[in-house]
Amino acid sequence: xxxxxxxxxxxxxxxxxxxxxxxxxxxxxxxxxxxxxxxxxxxxxxxxxxxxxxxxxxxxxxxxxxxxxxxxxxxxxxxxxxxxxxxxxxxxxxxxxxxxxxxxxxxxxxxxxxxxxxxxxxxxxxxxxxxxxxxxxxxxxxxxxxxxxxxxxxxxxxxxxxxxxxxxxxxxxxxxxxxxxxxxxxxxxxxxxxxxxxxxxxxxxxxxxxxxxxxxxxxxxxxxxxxxxxxxxxxxxxxxxxxxxxxxxxxxxxxxxxxxxxxxxxxxxxxxxxxxxxxxxxxxxxxxxxxxxxxxxxxxxxxxxxxxxxxxxxxxxxxxxxxxxxxxxxxxxxxxxxxxxxxxxxxxxxxxxxxxxxxxxxxxxxxxxxxxxxxxxxxxxxxxxxxxxxxxxxxxxxxxxxxxxxxxxxxxxxxxxxxxxxxxxxxxxxxxxxxxxxxxxxxxxxxxxxxxxxxxxxxxxxxxxxxxxxxxxxxxxxxxxxxxxxxxxxxxxxxxxx
Amino acid sequence: xxxxxxxxxxxxxxxxxxxxxxxxxxxxxxxxxxxxxxxxxxxxxxxxxxxxxxxxxxxxxxxxxxxxxxxxxxxxxxxxxxxxxxxxxxxxxxxxxxxxxxxxxxxxxxxxxxxxxxxxxxxxxxxxxxxxxxxxxxxxxxxxxxxxxxxxxxxxxxxxxxxxxxxxxxxxxxxxxxxxxxxxxxxxxxxxxxxxxxxxxxxxxxxxxxxxxxxxxxxxxxxxxxxxxxxxxxxxxxxxxxxxxxxxxxxxxxxxx
Numbered sequence: 001x002x003x004x005x006x007x008x009x010x011x012x013x014x015x016x017x018x019x020x021x022x023x024x025x026x027x028x029x030x031x032x033x034x035x036x037x038x039x040x041x042x043x044x045x046x047x048x049x050x051x052x053x054x055x056x057x058x059x060x061x062x063x064x065x066x067x068x069x070x071x072x073x074x075x076x077x078x079x080x081x082x083x084x085x086x087x088x089x090x091x092x093x094x095x096x097x098x099x100x101x102x103x104x105x106x107x108x109x110x111x112x113x114x115x116x117x118x119x120x121x122x123x124x125x126x127x128x129x130x131x132x133x134x135x136x137x138x139x140x141x142x143x144x145x146x147x148x149x150x151x152x153x154x155x156x157x158x159x160x161x162x163x164x165x166x167x168x169x170x171x172x173x174x175x176x177x178x179x180x181x182x183x184x185x186x187x188x189x190x191x192x193x194x195x196x197x198x199x200x201x202x203x204x205x206x207x208x209x210x211x212x213x214x215x216x217x218x219x220x221x222x223x224x225x226x227x228x229x230x231x232x233x234x235x236x237x238x239x240x241x242x243x244x245x246x247x248x249x250x251x252x253x254x255x256x257x258x259x260x261x262x263x264x265x266x267x268x269x270x271x272x273x274x275x276x277x278x279x280x281x282x283x284x285x286x287x288x289x290x291x292x293x294x295x296x297x298x299x300x301x302x303x304x305x306x307x308x309x310x311x312x313x314x315x316x317x318x319x320x321x322x323x324x325x326x327x328x329x330x331x332x333x334x335x336x337x338x339x340x341x342x343x344x345x346x347x348x349x350x351x352x353x354x355x356x357x358x359x360x361x362x363x364x365x366x367x368x369x370x371x372x373x374x375x376x377x378x379x380x381x382x383x384x385x386x387x388x389x390x391x392x393x394x395x396x397x398x399x400x401x402x403x404x405x406x407x408x409x410x411x412x413x414x415x416x417x418x419x420x421x422x423x424x425x426x427x428x429x430x431x432x433x434x435x436x437x438x439x440x441x442x443x444x445x446x447x448x449x450x451x452x453x454x455x456x457x458x459x460x461x462x463x464x465x466x467x468x469x470x471x472x473x474x475x476x477x478x479x480x481x482x483x484x485x486x487x488x489x490x491x492x493x494x495x496x497x498x
Numbered sequence: 499x500x501x502x503x504x505x506x507x508x509x510x511x512x513x514x515x516x517x518x519x520x521x522x523x524x525x526x527x528x529x530x531x532x533x534x535x536x537x538x539x540x541x542x543x544x545x546x547x548x549x550x551x552x553x554x555x556x557x558x559x560x561x562x563x564x565x566x567x568x569x570x571x572x573x574x575x576x577x578x579x580x581x582x583x584x585x586x587x588x589x590x591x592x593x594x595x596x597x598x599x600x601x602x603x604x605x606x607x608x609x610x611x612x613x614x615x616x617x618x619x620x621x622x623x624x625x626x627x628x629x630x631x632x633x634x635x636x637x638x639x640x641x642x643x644x645x646x647x648x649x650x651x652x653x654x655x656x657x658x659x660x661x662x663x664x665x666x667x668x669x670x671x672x673x674x675x676x677x678x679x680x681x682x683x684x685x686x687x688x689x690x691x692x693x694x695x696x697x698x699x700x701x702x703x704x705x706x707x708x709x710x711x712x713x714x715x716x717x718x719x720x721x722x723x724x725x726x727x728x729x730x731x732x733x734x735x736x737x738x739x740x741x742x743x744x745x746x747x748x749x750x751x752x753x754x755x
Contacts, residue, residue: 202625204716205659210652212662212712222715302625349539354567360596361652365563367532367605370539419565 030087031100034072034079034109037065040265045274046087050454050496051282054274055086055193056291062265068258069265074248077109080262083139083247084192089452090271091191094137094463101127101134115140115247118405119170119184132168132405136463137456138186140170142246143232143434145183150217150234157437158415164408164426171407185429186406187229187461190448193271195236197378198226198449200300202385208357213387225387229445229461232435236263270295272451276497278334285323285335286315289497294451297380303346307379310342310494317343334493340486341494345372350481357390357444360419372475381449382498388447392478394460395429396421396443399478401464403428413439429462454496468492518576524548524555524589525573525743527691529601530564533584535613543584543613544594545606546572549691556584558614560594561621561657562647569599571648571690573743585611591739595648599693621660621737630667637672642751643735644709645744649697651681651704653712661737662709665751666716674753676721677713681706682730684746697747702726709749 028038030046040062044055064070069080084090092110100108111130113120116139122129132138147155161178163171170184171177177184201222206213213222216235223234233239237259244250254262274290275281282289289312303309316339324332351367352358358375359366368374375390376382384390393399397408411418411425411433418425418439425442432444445461459465465474472488475481483491518524526548533543544558557564557572564570574592581587624630642665644658653659669677683702687694706724713722730746738745 202627203623204626204663205623205653205655207655207659210654210658211708212715215715215718298627300625301627305625347538349536349541351534351542360565361650362655363560363562363647363657364540364655365532365542365544366565366567367542368540368563369534369536369542374539420567 030085031096032070032081032085034070034077034082036070037063038070039063040070040086044086046455048087048455049277051273051277051279052275053087053089053271053452053455054291055090055269055271056295057265058268058270058295062268067261067265068254069262072109072248073254073258074244074250076112076114076249078112078248080192080243080248082108082110083189087455089191089455090193090269091189091452091456092137093456094133094135094458097137098134101130106130112247112249114249115142118168118186119173119176121169121173121176132186136186136458136466137188138463139189139247140184141187142170142176142182142184143230145178145181145434147232147435147437150238155437157433157439158413159433159437159439159442160412160414161430162410162412164410166407167405168407171409183409183430183434184407185434187429188458188463190228191271191452191456192266193269194294194381194449194451195266195269197294197299197381198383199224199236200378200385202300202302202378206387207362208386208389210361223387225389226383226446226448229448230432230435231387231389231446236266273454273497276334276338278330278493279338279497280327280331282497285319287335288312288315291451294380299378299380300385301379302385303373303377303379308346309373309376309379309382310345310498312380313339313342313494313497315339337490337493338497341490341492344483344487344490345376345494347371348481348483348487350479352479354420355391355393356419356440356442361440366420375447376450381451383449384447389432389441389444390447391420391431391443391445392475393443394464394474395431395445395462396425396427400428400462403462403464406462411439411442415439418442431461450495450498453498468495471495518551518553518587520576520578522576523574523742524551524553524576525571525690526550527569527571527597527599527693527695529604530557530566530570530594531604531606532564532566533606533608533611533613535584535608535611537613537615540616541613543611545584545586546570546594548572554586555592556581556586556588557592557594558584559588559590560592561619562594562596562654564594565596566603566605567601569597569601571595571597571695571743573741575740583611583614585609591741593647593741593744595650597648619656622656623660623663633668633671635672637668637674637753637755639674639755640668640672640753642668642753643733643737644749644751645738646705646747646749648684648695648743648747649701651701651708653708662712666713669713669720669751669753670717672753672755674720674755676723676754677717678723678725678752678754679706679710679713680725680727680750680752681709682727682746682748682750684730684743685728699728702728702730705747705749709751713751 166172270291272291316335353367417423433441531545574589577588577590681702687696732742
């Protein structure tokens with residue numbers, strides 16, 4: 001006869017084991033909240049509408065407990081991970097922001113008044129006060145004006161800036177706006193991943209500025225110039241200090257040890273779409289999609305000199321009959337579409353005109369015939385090998401779409417007029433000019449990585465394109481390219497698997 | 499005297515009345531015309547009309563190309579190449595500087611012309627991943643030159659950057675006591691196509707600073723001084739490609755030991 005205590009003990013043990021087993025299999029929430037203390041695995045997959053986005057953490061799993069990227073080191077309860085969510089391509093999609101609002105009633109630190117609302121002066125308990133974040137994934141970025149260099153030296157701008165309209169109040173309320181020494185613009189967070197590429201220096205020159213690249217103030221050679229939308233951070237340390245002050249509202253500076261730990265984590269991350277809902281595994285049948293290729297390749301190479309941009313999918317141009325027979329008709333058609341999209345991206349030329357950083361002052365001419373890879377030229381990544389500050393018109397009239405909920409600024413150039421806009425420019429975001437103080441740089445936004453796009457809509461620095469089709473349509477309108485419907489779908493399919 | 503006359507003949511543009519012959523120098527201002535040829539990337543043609551002679555030239559081979567919104571100062575030599583690529587007499591070498599004066603945009607269709615398939619110009623910098631040749635001594639005082647567009651201090655892609663990198667590689671190996679960077683400007687007024695052209699005096703200092711700052715970034719240990727010189731004279735420096743105006747618009751980098 002078994003002792004009743006033993007039976008009870010066995011029952012408890014069974015329940016406990018079952019609970020542990022259930023806990024082990026219970027999917028962890030998509031949303032990473034600060035201070036959860038999860039272990040960041042070596043391979044982390046997240047489903048999205050286009051398939052599966054995969055993050056590789058080289059060197060193996062990493063406990064996040066106590067890690068400054070994951071802990072709320074500032075005063076508002078946020079951590080870096082709040083706005084750089086693994087499921088969202090290490091960025092943040094507008095859909096996730098909206099879901100988070102609904103789940104928490106706006107109590108999540110994501111919606112901190114300082115930059116997670118349209119302006120801190122608005123009533124913070126109302127959804128509409130956070131509409132730019134919820135609907136377009138935009139955070140408020142407050143730049144000091146006039147700008148200062150990294151060493152604190154003030155820049156003397158060659159233009160004046162006035163506020164034409166200020167729907168949110170953060171460019172005209174007391175303490176806000178140019179008259180108060182600051183300018184608020186609204187931007188998407190950039191992905192924290194694949195930094196090996198974003199920090200790569202392929203050449204010593206910045207052909208768009210007509211100079212040798214600036215030196216890294218921390219003595220790490222020349223700067224890549226590809227870190228932030230307005231290129232205000234010379235290196236990761238300065239980016240972290242900027243972000244921890246502005247977005248985490250840290251009361252003291254990040255310590256050297258914290259910066260080292262965050263840098264170590266960020267440099268170990270490689271990510272990309274790994275599986276397509278329609279095409280299947282993106283590294284199958286000779287294709288080289290997915291993050292492993294990123295992890296294993298040398299950064300900073302020009303596609304025109306080495307491995308052509310998006311040639312990862314070249315094997316899908318001619319799928320052998322035996323392989324094709326193993327695929328569904330939909331899979332086969334989608335794979336061929338992706339391969340065609342890569343060709344269109346590289347080979348379909350069009351006239352690029354009146355775009356500062358492309359047509360002037362660099363001597364390519366205005367107009368110049370080229371394709372998407374003219375600027376998206378880095379192998380494996382599709383960002384610019386040179387610092388990628390160009391003006392596509394996404395933030396500046398007349399090219400940008402009307403956005404009544406964004407502030408509009410009037411820039412007046414005091415010396416030479418802007419090469420294409422003239423002396424007076426109307427813009428939602430002066431971009432790089434907020435860093436350099438130069439009228440010629442108004443509207444320039446740094447190109448970014450094209451990896452993990454499917455996980456992090458909307459697109460462009462101000463969320464102008466709500467989906468990938470919107471990106472293609474913008475370019476088609478801006479440069480009168482004349483893409484066919486097939487071209488457009490092929491480009492969308494390509495971008496969905498990057 | 500005979501040599502001076504020969505040099506003068508090379509410097510002076512061909513007269514309005516004379517038909518341009520191979521290697522003749524032409525220099526004029528006009529509104530550029532873009533011909534939309536398509537042989538792939540960067541294959542469009544740039545054309546420009548010399549109003550005085552009535553000749554239309556293919557100026558596509560300039561390292562810095564026109565902007566269809568602005569007038570262009572054309573300086574070049576008539577080449578023997580047939581006008582098959584773009585449909586007009588080829589200037590090579592040639593320079594096309596963008597001027598402030600506005601122009602109406604004008605684009606021609608390809609009209610059967612193919613343009614030129616893009617090839618890397620000979621003066622192009624290699625990626626950092628490619629090891630540089632070690633520069634061998636002995637080293638002695640030497641001067642390098644970098645050239646610019648009219649009235650600009652912008653380092654020209656695949657021209658100025660190449661020349662600067664050649665200089666920097668040598669300077670890095672030679673480790674001179676000091677480097678003197680002298681910016682020149684062609685400030686003496688000249689009449690071209692009925693317009694008086696002269697570079698702003700400030701551009702000399704801007705050019706010197708562009709090169710000096712670039713050298714500081716490449717060679718942080720170097721001692722660098724700047725100087726300026728106005729009324730720049732024509733020189734026969736080889737990388738100006740025999741174009742007198744180009745030879746004036748320069749920076750000289752002098753290594754002193």
